[in-house]
Amino acid sequence: MLDIGLHHFLTVSVLVFIAGLFTVLTRRNAIGVLMGVELILNSANINYIAFSRFGGSGYDGQIFTIFAIMLAAAEAAIGLAIVLGIYRKFETIDVEATDTLRG
DSSP states (O other): OOOOOOOHHHHHHHHHHHHHHHHHHHOOOOHHEEEEEEEHHHHHHHHHHHHHHHHOOOTTTHHHHHHHHHHEEEEEEHHHHHHHHHHHHOOOOOOTTOOOOOO
C-alpha cells in the first residue's frame, strides 16, 4: 500500500518549479516564457493544496488555489495581449529582439 505524504507533494512541486524556472530562463520566445510562469504558479498551487491537506488548516489551501488559478488566467490573457502587441509592432515574439518598446 502506498503511503503518500507531504514530502511527495513537495518533491513534485519542486520539480515543477525547477522546470518552470528553467523554461523562463532559457526560452527566447515570449510564449515559452509565459508557459514557464504558468508552471511556477502551478507549483505554488501544489504547495497550497498539500499544506491544506496535511497541515489541517481546512479549506484555506483550496481557496488560495482557486484565487491563484484566477490570477493565472488573467495573467495569461494580459500576457497574450502584450505578445500580440509586440508581434504587431516588431513582427517577432523573440524577447531579446524587442529591447525597446518605443516607436
